[in-house]
Amino acid sequence: MTDIAREGHRGRPAAQHADLSQARLRRRYAAERRFKLYGVLAICLAIGVLGILLFSVVSKGYTAFVKTEIGLDVYFDPEEIDPEGTRDPAVLADANYDRVIRDAFERTFPEVSERRERRALSDLVSSGAWLVLRDRVLEDPSVIGTTERVWFRASDDVDMLMKGYIPRDVPETARRVSDAQIAWIDALDEAGQVGTRFNLDFFTAGDSREPELAGIWGAVVGTFLTMVVTLVLSFPLAVATAVYLEEFAPKNRWTDLIEVNINNLAAVPSIVFGLLGLAVFLGWFGLPRSAPLVGGMVLALMNLPIIIIAGRASLKAVPPSIREAALAVGASRLQVVTHHVLPLAMPGILTGTIIGMAHALGETAPLLMIGMVAFIVDIPSGFTDAATVLPVQIFLWADSPERAFVEKTSAAIIVLLGFLVIMNALAVILRRRFERRW
Amino acid sequence: MKQTLAIAALATLAFAASAEARDQIRVVGSSTVYPFTTAAAERFGQSGEFPTPVVESTGTGGGFKLFCAGVGVDHPDLSNASRAIKPSEVEMCAKNGVDEITEIKVGYDGIVLANSKQAEQVEFTVEQIWQGLAKEVPVDGEIVPNPYRNWSDIDPSLPDTKIEVLGPPPTSGTRDAFVELVMEVGCESFPEVEALDEDRMEQVCKTMREDGGFVEAGENDNLIVQKLDANKAAYGIFGFSFLDQNADKLQGSLVSGVEPTYENIADGSYPVSRPLFIYVKNAHAGVIPGIQEFIDEYTSERAMGEDGYLADKGLIALPEEEYEQVREKATSLTPMATASN
Numbered sequence: 015m016t017d018i019a020r021e022g023h024r025g026r027p028a029a030q031h032a033d034l035s036q037a038r039l040r041r042r043y044a045a046e047r048r049f050k051l052y053g054v055l056a057i058c059l060a061i062g063v064l065g066i067l068l069f070s071v072v073s074k075g076y077t078a079f080v081k082t083e084i085g086l087d088v089y090f091d092p093e094e095i096d097p098e099g100t101r102d103p104a105v106l107a108d109a110n111y112d113r114v115i116r117d118a119f120e121r122t123f124p125e126v127s128e129r130r131e132r133r134a135l136s137d138l139v140s141s142g143a144w145l146v147l148r149d150r151v152l153e154d155p156s157v158i159g160t161t162e163r164v165w166f167r168a169s170d171d172v173d174m175l176m177k178g179y180i181p182r183d184v185p186e187t188a189r190r191v192s193d194a195q196i197a198w199i200d201a202l203d204e205a206g207q208v209g210t211r212f213n214l215d216f217f218t219a220g221d222s223r224e225p226e227l228a229g230i231w232g233a234v235v236g237t238f239l240t241m242v243v244t245l246v247l248s249f250p251l252a253v254a255t256a257v258y259l260e261e262f263a264p265k266n267r268w269t270d271l272i273e274v275n276i277n278n279l280a281a282v283p284s285i286v287f288g289l290l291g292l293a294v295f296l297g298w299f300g301l302p303r304s305a306p307l308v309g310g311m312v313l314a315l316m317n318l319p320i321i322i323i324a325g326r327a328s329l330k331a332v333p334p335s336i337r338e339a340a341l342a343v344g345a346s347r348l349q350v351v352t353h354h355v356l357p358l359a360m361p362g363i364l365t366g367t368i369i370g371m372a373h374a375l376g377e378t379a380p381l382l383m384i385g386m387v388a389f390i391v392d393i394p395s396g397f398t399d400a401a402t403v404l405p406v407q408i409f410l411w412a413d414s415p416e417r418a419f420v421e422k423t424s425a426a427i428i429v430l431l432g433f434l435v436i437m438n439a440l441a442v443i444l445r446r447r448f449e450r451r452w
Numbered sequence: 453m454k455q456t457l458a459i460a461a462l463a464t465l466a467f468a469a470s471a472e473a474r475d476q477i478r479v480v481g482s483s484t485v486y487p488f489t490t491a492a493a494e495r496f497g498q499s500g501e502f503p504t505p506v507v508e509s510t511g512t513g514g515g516f517k518l519f520c521a522g523v524g525v526d527h528p529d530l531s532n533a534s535r536a537i538k539p540s541e542v543e544m545c546a547k548n549g550v551d552e553i554t555e556i557k558v559g560y561d562g563i564v565l566a567n568s569k570q571a572e573q574v575e576f577t578v579e580q581i582w583q584g585l586a587k588e589v590p591v592d593g594e595i596v597p598n599p600y601r602n603w604s605d606i607d608p609s610l611p612d613t614k615i616e617v618l619g620p621p622p623t624s625g626t627r628d629a630f631v632e633l634v635m636e637v638g639c640e641s642f643p644e645v646e647a648l649d650e651d652r653m654e655q656v657c658k659t660m661r662e663d664g665g666f667v668e669a670g671e672n673d674n675l676i677v678q679k680l681d682a683n684k685a686a687y688g689i690f691g692f693s694f695l696d697q698n699a700d701k702l703q704g705s706l707v708s709g710v711e712p713t714y715e716n717i718a719d720g721s722y723p724v725s726r727p728l729f730i731y732v733k734n735a736h737a738g739v740i741p742g743i744q745e746f747i748d749e750y751t752s753e754r755a756m757g758e759d760g761y762l763a764d765k766g767l768i769a770l771p772e773e774e775y776e777q778v779r780e781k782a783t784s785l786t787p788m789a790t791a792s793n
Contacts (some may be wrong), residue, residue: 107500133759141761145498181700188569188700223491223765303478304506361755389490391497391504392476400476400506410509415487415671415697415766422676 046323071431075424081213081226081238082168082176085204089161090151101155111144115166120268122207123198134195137206138202139166142227165209170225170418172199174256176208180419186381190417216425220391221407225418228411232393236306236386236401237375237433239394244311244374248317249367251354255318256325256363261351280319288380296384303385305322312384313374320373325368328359361448369435369440372434404430462716474525475741477505481532483514483671484561484625484691486766489532492750499749504741509531512625520545529736529743530661533729534561536624542788551655552734552787555713555744556747557778558756560768562692563630564704564718564723565617571684572611575706578723580606582638582683584615587659590644598661618661618669618676621688629726630689631658632641637723677702692717693766717768734785751782 019298089402093100094117095109116136120126126135137284143166150164151157165175171190174180181394186193204209219229276367301308332355340350381387387406394401402410404426411423462605479489486509499612509783510518512533519531520541537555545553567574583606588595603610621628639645639657648656660666669676669688681701688702692712695704704712708723717721728749737743749755755762756779758769770778 142498184700190697190699223487223494300473302526304508385508387508389486389493389507389509391494400478412674413483415691415693416672417697 033251049362068431070176071424071427075421075426075428077177077179078216078421078425079213080210081215082173083165083209083211084168084172085165085207085209086122086139087116087161087165088114088118088147088164089121090114090147090158091117092159095151095158101158103152106151106155107148109148111147111151114147117144118164118360120203133195134192135198138168138172138195138198140169140226141221141224143167145238148389165211167215167226170416173226174418175199176210179419179421183233186233216422220393221389221402221410222391223389223414225414225416225422228419228422230404230407230429233402233407233426235402236309236390236394236431239306239397239401240309240313240403241371241375243307243397244313244317245367245371247311247314248321248370251314251319252321252367253325253363256322256329257351257356259322260326260329261355262347276322280323283379284316284377285379285383287312288383290315291380294382302398302400304388304390305398306386306394306401307397308384309381309386309401309403310397312380313377316377316380317370317374320370321363321367323382324370325359325363328362328366331362332358359442360448365441365445368437368444372437372441373404375433376405376430378403378409392437404433454525462618476503476532477528477740477742477746478528479505479507479532479730480510480518480528480623481501481508481624481730482512482534482728483509485532485558485730486535487693488558488728488762489530489730489750491761491765492755493746495755496742496746496749503746505530505742505746511623516541516544517729519641519733520548520550522548523550523733523735525740527733529733529740530746531731533731534629534726536727536729537731537788548731550733550735554732554734554782555788556730556732556751557770557774558728558730558750558767559762559770560717560725561728561766562712562722562768563626563633563689564692564712564724565687565689565707566680566695566702566704566712567687568680568684569701569703570614573703573705574611575709575710576610578634578638579641580610580638581634581707582657585660586619586635586656588656590642593644595644595648598663598665600665613685615665616667616683616686617665617689618667618679618686620671620673623670624671626689626691628730630724633724633726635660639738640668661786691766692768694724696766714768716764718771728767732782732785736786744783747782747785 028332053308082125094109094114096102098105116132119135119138120132123135125130146164146166150162167409168176171180175182175191175196180189180191182189182196191199199208215227216229217234218231219227220232222228259269259273291308293310295308336354337350341347342353345353364392378387381403385400386402387409388400388402389410390400390402392399408423408430410424411419411426477493479493486507490507493505493507495768496502508515508528515528515531515533516537519528521527537553542553545551546736563682565576580603583589583598583601584600589598589600590596591599600606600615602612603615605736619630619709635655639653645653645656669679673690676690677694677698680686680688687703694713695702695712696714706712707744710716710722712722712724717725732747733741752760754760754771756767756775757763760769763769
């Protein structure tokens, strides 16, 4: 305001000038309002898109956290399970439990006699249902000869039907569940033998080709192992590099060159690091394929420049007066760094590290080259076991033909987003609690 | 200090691991065979005797590259393939010491041209599909850039909707098979194309149009399924198992008067089908535990049979007689007769 007024006094007559300045002022305010409006619009758009994304993921995925179960009165037929009566675990483990389940179905629906129909009937439960019986018998062999209500996971098609993803009103040929199967399910439902339960297996099981059996625990463990390797390798190396470049290195053409290269490395597409991993870690070092160790090494390389840049920025932010004061009372250069500069810069470095790790958590491309995009059922138990990671699991499920994998995919995305939110929240908390401003 | 120790520990671990033997079967190769091999692998692992094999989806060609790289624990034991191994690949294998390979034909796969159930089901001939999708087609004796906009421009009996087909990219085995079984067959019946010299003919036959009539929709077939559901006028090209799983939303178009059903693909009357294979490195049998048993599981009646669990996943089972032969050859690990032997 005052500027405009002062400017006006210098030349032209005041009356004429006042009108002009008012118009100009209005224009400037209008421009400011428009600019703010653009900003608000941009934020609304971003929030809207994020909302759509979250809504589509959550609305598709939340059903995966419950599962449909079918309860059957199972007679643990000694003839079928252990005809010799030895109770030898090897015999018990090898028995034909599918037949036991089929018998249980036949007792529930005695009118079904044709072979094809019986098959359709036993298809109501998951093809992995026999594992439940095997585990039950191995855990307590005394159940043999008794009848017990056992809850089996429903097959993916039945699960989809109960969750309303398979429409009932289309012609029979157009859906994967037959009219007869729907009638059986409804009969069981009326008798209270169909229930929904929290799908704990989704969090404790490994991958599976049967959607109702598939879980993310294998991928979560693989992710954890990979991230540990990434952190252990990238953090100390990056901090050492950042400290040297910032505190000790002379400023000359070599350090300039190194700096430019580090900045460029941060922008290299991640698949290139995967190719490097394939050539160097698998080719030269002969490390095993699909191992979290190699995955972690590749992601560590990718992460290094990010942490170095964040580390240097937060080292730079420590005021020179701290260093000078420490030097003045006789501290050595190393003491200045380890006692004063590094602790003060640490919150910033940690924030950068966590954001880098969150970035690495979402990577699939570099892992493709080193064989971590694979079907792996067994839960990895070490750094060299075959393993996969969460984003890869999402990718693999999204590519599967079975309809029931759609909800699994979305559920896995929810879990991955959960991890990312936790990591980012951690970064924010660290910054809030320990950051110092000068 | 702690950090130095950690790095040292990690490095030791790395080198200790690389020397260690492998007790897990490793499979690489085609993404089309992947759903079937993984299903068999899982069943095999459930028995509890051996660890579940690790199956990677690398594509057929990528699979052979890894498979043929050598003998030893660093190299995969089996390779999935959506086509037979090429002589050049056999040669590459032999050069690296992989000379005994067992070929196992696991079944058939149909490639379908499907659209939304809410649109009408259409009958195409192979020639019409080619005319709809090729970059250049013969019109009045001349090879010209594809002028057809609507299907009805090709033949009035076809629907009056825009030509819009979603299909796999060139890196996909499904695309290779589609080009071989539909495009190449479709173009042959045009005398104008026959008259061209060999290179030009191949170019005319195999090149897909790029003006929006054919859209490369990525390797993800589920994406194509979702897009077809949203766009009633569009068609999609993908494997039979995706049609089978989405039968409430999609219908397969008839090709040369035959509908893509399990039965029609199995008896060979549906023209667009191809055999699927797995290849076994014989030198690894007995070295990596469980290979023989895994092959037994894969080729067993309960897996590969007509009512087997692989058929549930959309694999078209072999006819009875052929199955017996395949099973026999597989369980005895009879190596392929190669030119070099």
